[in-house]
Amino acid sequence: MRKIYVFDTTLRDGEQSPGVNLNTKEKVEIALQLEKLGVDRMEAGFPAASPGDLAAVNAVARAVKNATVIGLSRSREQDIDAVREALIGAQDPCIHVFLATSPIHRKHKLRMEKDQVLETAERAIRYARKYFDKVEFSAEDAGRTELDFLCQVTEMAIKAGASVVNIPDTVGYLNPQEFGNIFKTLKENVPNIETIQLSAHCHDDLGMATANSLAAILNGADQVEGTINGIGERAGNTAIEEIAMALATRPDYFGAQTTLNLKEIAKTSRLVSKLTGMVVPGNKAIVGANAFAHESGIHQDGMLKEKTTYEIISPDTIGLKESKLVLGKHSGRHAFREKLVDLGYELEDEALNGAFARFKDLADRKKTVSDEDILALLEEKLIDTPEVFSLETIQVSYGNQSTPSASVRIRKAEGEVVEEVAIGNGSVDAIYNAIDKVTQENVELEDYSIKSVSQGKDAQGEVHVVLKQDEVSAQGRGLSTDILEASARAYIDALNRLIEKRKSPGRRDKMSLI
Numbered sequence: 001m002r003k004i005y006v007f008d009t010t011l012r013d014g015e016q017s018p019g020v021n022l023n024t025k026e027k028v029e030i031a032l033q034l035e036k037l038g039v040d041r042m043e044a045g046f047p048a049a050s051p052g053d054l055a056a057v058n059a060v061a062r063a064v065k066n067a068t069v070i071g072l073s074r075s076r077e078q079d080i081d082a083v084r085e086a087l088i089g090a091q092d093p094c095i096h097v098f099l100a101t102s103p104i105h106r107k108h109k110l111r112m113e114k115d116q117v118l119e120t121a122e123r124a125i126r127y128a129r130k131y132f133d134k135v136e137f138s139a140e141d142a143g144r145t146e147l148d149f150l151c152q153v154t155e156m157a158i159k160a161g162a163s164v165v166n167i168p169d170t171v172g173y174l175n176p177q178e179f180g181n182i183f184k185t186l187k188e189n190v191p192n193i194e195t196i197q198l199s200a201h202c203h204d205d206l207g208m209a210t211a212n213s214l215a216a217i218l219n220g221a222d223q224v225e226g227t228i229n230g231i232g233e234r235a236g237n238t239a240i241e242e243i244a245m246a247l248a249t250r251p252d253y254f255g256a257q258t259t260l261n262l263k264e265i266a267k268t269s270r271l272v273s274k275l276t277g278m279v280v281p282g283n284k285a286i287v288g289a290n291a292f293a294h295e296s297g298i299h300q301d302g303m304l305k306e307k308t309t310y311e312i313i314s315p316d317t318i319g320l321k322e323s324k325l326v327l328g329k330h331s332g333r334h335a336f337r338e339k340l341v342d343l344g345y346e347l348e349d350e351a352l353n354g355a356f357a358r359f360k361d362l363a364d365r366k367k368t369v370s371d372e373d374i375l376a377l378l379e380e381k382l383i384d385t386p387e388v389f390s391l392e393t394i395q396v397s398y399g400n401q402s403t404p405s406a407s408v409r410i411r412k413a414e415g416e417v418v419e420e421v422a423i424g425n426g427s428v429d430a431i432y433n434a435i436d437k438v439t440q441e442n443v444e445l446e447d448y449s450i451k452s453v454s455q456g457k458d459a460q461g462e463v464h465v466v467l468k469q470d471e472v473s474a475q476g477r478g479l480s481t482d483i484l485e486a487s488a489r490a491y492i493d494a495l496n497r498l499i500e501k502r503k504s505p506g507r508r509d510k511m512s513l514i
Contacts, residue, residue: 001251001255001256001257002255002256002257003257003258003259004217004221004222004223004224004243004247004256004257004258005040005041005197005199005222005223005224005258006038006039006040006041006223006226006240006243006244006258006259006260007039007040007041007042007043007070007199007201007223007224007225007226008034008039008041008042008043008225008226008227008228008240009042009043009201009225009226009227009232009237010030010034010042010227010228010231010272011027011030011031011042011043011044011045011060012043012044012045012046012072013043013227013232013233013237014227014228014231014232014237014272014276015027015045015276016232016233017231017232017233017236017276017278019277019278019446019447019466019475020231020276020277020278020475021473021474021475022056022275022276023056023497023500023501024052024055024056024059026275027044027045027056027059027060028059028060028063029271029275030271030272030275031044031060031063031064031069032063032064033264033267033268033271034067034228035064035065035066035067036261036264036267036268037260037261037264037265037268038258038259038260038261038264039067039240039260040067040068040223040259041067041068041069041070041094041223042060042064042067042068042069042070043070043071043072043096044056044057044060044061044069044070044071044086045057045060045071045072045086046071046073047071047072047073047079047082047085047086048073048074048076048078048079048082048083054082054085054086055086057069057071057083057086057087058085058086058087058088058089061086061087061088061089061090061093062089062090064090064091065091066091067092068092068093068094068134069087069090069091069092069093069094070093070094070095070096070136071083071086071087071093071094071095071096072096072098073095073096073097073098073124073128074097074098074099074124075097075098075099075120075121075123075124076124077127080095080097080124080127080128080131083095084131084132092134093132093134094132094134094135094136095128095131095132095134095135095136096136096137096138096166097121097124097125097128097135097136097137097138098137098138098139098140098166099117099120099121099124099137099138099139099140100117100139100140100141101117101139101140101141101142101145101149101150101153102140102141102142102143102144102145103144103145103146104141104144105140105141114149114152117153118152118153118156121137121153121156121157121160122156122157122159122160125137125157125160125161125162126160126161129160129161133163134163134164135161135162135163135164136162136163136164136165136166136199137157137160137162137164137165137166138165138166138167138168138201139153139154139165139166139167139168140168140170141168141170141171142166142167142168142169142170142182143167143168143169143170143171143173143174143178143179143182144171144173147182147185150167150182150186151185151186151189151190154186154190154193155190155191155192157196158190158191158192158193158195158196162196163196163197164196164197164198164199164222164223165196165197165198165199166199166200166201166223166225167182167183167186167198167199167200167201167216167221168200168201168202168203168225169200169201169202169203169209169212170201170203171203171205172202172203172204172205172206172208172234172235173205173206174208174212175206175208175211175212176208176211176212176214176215177215179200179202179212179215179216180212180215180216180218180219181219182216182219183198183200183216183219183220183221184219184220186198186220187219187220197222197223198216198220198221198222198223199221199222199223199224199225200212200213200216200217200221200223200224200225200238201225201226201237201238202216202225202226202237202238203232203233203234203235203236203237203238204230204232204235204236204237204238205234205235207235209226209230209236209237209238209239210238210239210242210243210246212238213226213238213243214243214246214254217247217254217256218254224238224243225237225238226238226239226240226243227239227240228240228241228268228269228272229241229269229272229273229278229280229284229287230242230284231272231276231278239284239285239286240260241265241268241269241286241287241318242285242286243258244258244260244262244265245262245265245286245313245317245318248262248317249312249313262317262318262319263316263317263318263319264319265286265287265318265319266287266318266319266320267319267344269286269287270375274477277449277464277466277475279449279451286313286318287318292311292313292315292320319344329360329363329364331363333352333356336352336355336356336359337352339371339374340352340355340374340378343371343374343375345378355377355378358377359374359377362377362460362481370454370455373453373454373460377479386413386496386500387413387496388412388413388495388496388499388500389410389411389412389413389435389438389439389492389495389496390410390411390492391408391409391410391485391488391489391492392409392410392411392417393407393408393409394406394407394408394409394431394484394485394488395407395408396427396430396431396484398427403423403424404423404424404425404426404427404429404430405421405422405423405424405430406421406422406423406424406427406430406431406433406434407419407420407421407434408420408431408434408435408438408488410435410438410439410492418438419438420434420435420437420438421434422434422436422437427484428448428484428487431484431487431488431491432445432487432488432491435488435491435492435495439495441469441495441498441499442469443467443468443469443495443498444467444468444469445465445466445467446466446467446468446473447464447465447466447475448463448464448465448466448487449463449464449465450462450463450464450483450486450487451464453479458481459481460479460480460481460486461479461480461481461482461483461486462477462478462479462486463477463478463479463483463486463487463489463490464476464477464490465478465487465490465491465494466494467491467494467495467498469498469502472498472501472502473498474494474495474497474498474500474501475494475497476489476490476491476492476493476494476495476496476497477489477490477493478490478491478492478493
């Protein structure tokens with residue numbers, strides 16, 4: 001079975017999603033989970049974008065031991081030097097150099113002729129090869145590049161020393177037949193093409209990223225680039241979990257496979273969704289909440305008789321398990337520990353005690369605590385941000401014929417407890433105004449969203465907010481069965497992150513790349 005290499009760009013292209021801005025700790029957390037998933041290569045960021053991004057890439061490079069860590073670079077020596085610095089300490093470093101090749105990019109963005117593009121790219125690849133054994137070159141907007149010129153570009157990249165040549169459908173313009181034909185043409189016409197790997201990087205603007213990537217595999221692609229949950233620029237990238245499961249489910253058709261640990265898919269999806277604040281749609285293939293749900297009576301009847309009548313993938317394949325242990329307020333620590341093991345978590349005593357205390361608090365407010373509730377409790381504490389402010393109590397007064405008011409009691413890092421009261425246009429607005437009076441921070445609320453973690457009237461609600469102060473933004477999350485309490489916790493979490501971010505050496509400026 002032919003191996004397809006998995007190039008994950010969740011930390012680079014995925015982070016370019018509007019509203020997403022991962023800090024260094026969050027990038028490392030995701031990188032370590034991607035390592036457990038078994039990706040072959042992970043693109044950690046764009047070091048030349050800012051000192052902060054360079055530092056984050058370096059942190060990932062030093063943390064990851066069992067995957068190639070990659071830094072992105074334009075075809076400029078200063079960018080390549082930034083990647084060199086960022087990948088110091090990496091076990092297996094690689095640089096990813098790109099330059100646009102399509103007529104529209106040559107004319108309007110680069111203002112270069114074909115020979116200038118070839119010369120610039122070749123010079124960059126040769127410079128990169130002085131410092132890196134592994135160099136990937138991407139022909140940005142290859143999907144709209146003339147086929148004969150793309151063959152020239154690929155031949156040049158091979159001669160200059162690239163080990164991987166990436167063919168991106170940068171704007172998600174092509175259909176599977178067109179995209180597959182590019183790989184077929186390159187395989188048949190470029191000298192020494194067998195000495196390098198061809199890679200496919202697709203965007204989902206027309207909803208064909210996964211189909212185009214699979215077409216590339218059928219026509220000789222050795223590597224697929226994508227993100228967890230398909231996040232990324234505009235409509236996103238190829239979803240890695242979809243490629244992996246398509247190959248695993250239809251080996252008879254594709255004759256290829258990845259070496260991913262498929263049982264880590266669900267956990268990886270949850271983590272990326274949690275830390276980016278990007279909710280996975282319920283009907284999302286493979287990892288959506290409804291991917292293994294059946295409501296139709298006919299479907300349920302078929303499932304009871306034989307699961308394969310309506311289910312082509314077993315939930316267990318991607319690491320999902322049905323609960324056999326129902327937890328509630330009378331459950332003990334041993335039962336709770338066993339449930340965590342069943343869910344894939346083994347905590348040390350101190351962490352277990354903290355998680356158990358939060359569980360008991362939740363169990364007092366809910367009749368039944370679901371797996372989703374427990375996972376949310378655990379993942380809320382995955383990333384620790386220094387608590388400049390912490391919520392002690394909250395009191396809200398509301399009536400549809402009166403002005404909402406809120407009283408908050410907040411503890412500062414040095415131990416001082418401050419209480420303030422404020423009014424607002426609604427309960428949440430009143431809470432946030434009261435918090436602002438305590439913290440004396442002048443911030444703008446850019447985004448506010450709520451989702452239910454589990455089902456039922458007593459379900460936990462998760463609030464996600466994005467705060468902006470000058471040119472710096474930060475996201476925060478709050479979890480509670482009381483949505484107003486969750487709103488307050490999310491706001492304070494974002495404030496703490498914003499304050500921590502102000503201390504960082506640099507801020508990442510997002511750029512529209514391949």
